[in-house]
Amino acid sequence: MSGRTIATGLVVSALVATLAALLLPVQLFGETASAASSAPSFDDDGGGTVNTRYGPLTALDRDFVRKVRLAGLWEMPAGRQAQERGTTAAVRTAGNHLVAGHTELDRLAVNAGRALNIPLPNQPNDDQQSWLSQMNAAQGKDFAPVFAELLRRAHGKVFALIALVRDQTENTMVRALATRTNAVVLDHITVLENTGQVDFDTLYSS
Incomplete structure (x- = not known):
């Protein structure tokens, strides 16, 4: 050879x-x-990309800001339920983190909406209202697993969108919101898992 x-x-x-x-x-x-x-899907509002003082603003950017606002509209009430109805310290702690985190993110999203001229929702969507109804209906010891699984599933699904926005956005205000949202969502995932009520075998089965 x-x-x-x-x-x-x-x-x-x-x-x-x-x-x-x-x-x-x-x-x-x-x-x-x-x-x-x-890439994760997003809701395209058909408005294209517009120039702002903070940089280009895309349909993906606008959808992200709306979703941060929507998250707070149902997760803050869910967190308050956990604060009041949680029978363990871990569930009440998760509730505290949800309320504190989404109070901050809601303020940032509203500020971004005003600065970037993005119309924002003022009430939870149909799915979110359904999730809140499920928590309202859960009695006694049934509350914690319903709470933990619904919230953990929602946070897990939004993680990919946050990463995409943080990676691609050229808008400095949206980028700052994505950076902070990433940290808050990771914290919420952690405290929800710490409740011991998340069943990973069924987390995304429905």
């Missing part, structure tokens, strides 16, 4: 090994490359 053939073989082997190394993290997380690269 010639030296050139050996060298060619080594190069091909190196390329194959590099490709395998790049794909391995994706495979370890149970996703295909295409699934890992797919």
Whole structure:
């Protein structure tokens, strides 16, 4: 076998090994490359991109600000329920964090809405009202698992959108909101899991 053939073989082997190394993290997380690269969906209001004093404002940016506002409209009442109805310190602590975190985020979202001329909702949507109704109907020991699972599921689903906005936005006000929202949502995920009431086997089964 010639030296050139050996060298060619080594190069091909190196390329194959590099490709395998790049794909391995994706495979370890149970996703295909295409699934890992797919972006979370958002509601396009059809307004396109507009210029503001804080930088370009896209449909994705506007949808994110609205969703932060919407989150507070149901998660603050949910947190107050946990404060009042929680039978363990961990559930009451989760309630405290939800109220404090979404009070702050709601203020930031409202300020962003005013500065960027984004109309914001003033009441929870149909799904969120349904979740609040489920918590209202849960009695005694049934409250904690309903509360923890509904809130943990909602926070988990919004995580991908926060990351996308933080990565892509060129608007400084939206970027600051995304940065703070990321920290608050991670805190809420943590305290909800600390209640011991989150069933990971059924978390996204419905």
